[in-house]
Amino acid sequence: MISAQQLPFPNKIQRVMEEEACEEQYDSENCTCSSTSTESNSDSPVILKILQNWVPRVSPYFDKEHYTYVGRQIVIQESIEHFGAVVWPGALALSQYLESNQERFNLKDKQVLEIGAGTGLVSIVACILGAYVTATDLPEVLENLSFNISSNIQNMNIHKPEVRKLVWGESLSEDFPSSAYHYDFLLASDVVYHHTALDPLLETMVYFCQPGTVLLWANKFRFSTDYEFLEKLSSIFDTTILAEFPESNVKLIKATVREN
Numbered sequence: 023m024i025s026a027q028q029l030p031f032p033n034k035i036q037r038v039m040e041e042e043a044c045e046e047q048y049d050s051e052n053c054t055c056s057s058t059s060t061e062s063n064s065d066s067p068v069i070l071k072i073l074q075n076w077v078p079r080v081s082p083y084f085d086k087e088h089y090t091y092v093g094r095q096i097v098i099q100e101s102i103e104h105f106g107a108v109v110w111p112g113a114l115a116l117s118q119y120l121e122s123n124q125e126r127f128n129l130k131d132k133q134v135l136e137i138g139a140g141t142g143l144v145s146i147v148a149c150i151l152g153a154y155v156t157a158t159d160l161p162e163v164l165e166n167l168s169f170n171i172s173s174n175i176q177n178m179n180i181h182k183p184e185v186r187k188l189v190w191g192e193s194l195s196e197d198f199p200s201s202a203y204h205y206d207f208l209l210a211s212d213v214v215y216h217h218t219a220l221d222p223l224l225e226t227m228v229y230f231c232q233p234g235t236v237l238l239w240a241n242k243f244r245f246s247t248d249y250e251f252l253e254k255l256s257s258i259f260d261t262t263i264l265a266e267f268p269e270s271n272v273k274l275i276k277a278t279v280r281e282n
């Protein structure tokens with residue numbers, strides 16, 4: 023029996039799914055959902071029904087969430103249209119960690135790449151902390167991501183961030199040639215979940231994590247595949263668990279190129 027804690031969705035998506043009890047299919051590969059006409063089974067627990075048959079029916083469901091990091095109020099527009107348009111627990115954990123550990127990880131004037139940036143919360147915090155940020159995600163997420171980043175950083179005297187498409191494992195050397203791009207930090211929150219792109223994700227981390235790069239990966243651990251991913255990462259990089267957030271089951275992992 024699967025419990026709500028093990029579900030691969032952030033609380034907000036679960037809540038909306040429960041409220042709307044939709045009858046649609048989750049496409050784990052593309053993190054999107056499509057409609058079907060299956061009858062709902064009123065005997066099955068809502069949570070299980072959601073896992074098998076989900077997502078938004080008609081129009082996007084927009085909402086705004088307010089956060090405060092580094093003394094700034096950040097307003098994030100969310101939507102349940104896409105998994106990348108909701109703030110996940112890993113993003114909260116990583117934002118909080120970056121805010122509280124500015125001396126240990128000083129982002130000022132550093133080159134920062136975020137992969138799977140989603141709503142952009144972590145990228146916005148990194149911008150506020152003074153980094154040159156490139157926030158990336160799938161094409162369908164970029165509009166909301168750009169909106170959040172631009173609306174939150176306007177009137178701030180900071181380095182102007184970039185928002186770019188980056189599909190894990192695709193055209194990396196063409197779009198981000200290593201002769202031209204070197205990142206001090208690679209940020210990733212809740213990029214490991216119920217999807218089939220874990221190998222391209224690892225490939226992407228390996229591609230961008232060059233000597234001198236620090237990968238900070240915050241993730242809610244739910245499934246055996248999350249631990250398997252960590253094992254694979256640890257077989258390639260020097261890894262350390264920097265922090266654990268027991269209330270959300272998020273671990274924050276630092277990875278750097280292995281020193282010989």
Ligand SMILES: C[S@@+](CC[C@H](N)C(=O)[O-])C[C@H]1O[C@@H](n2cnc3c(N)ncnc32)[C@H](O)[C@@H]1O
Pocket residue numbers: 052053105106107108109110111112113114137138139140141159160163188189190210211212213215217219
């Ligand atoms: C669970 S969401 C996390 C979003 C955000 N980092 C957060 O913590 O709130 C996973 C993110 O990874 C992105 N993603 C999933 N598969 C991807 C792929 N193959 N290439 C690039 N991004 C992908 C999704 O679009 C989404 O923004």
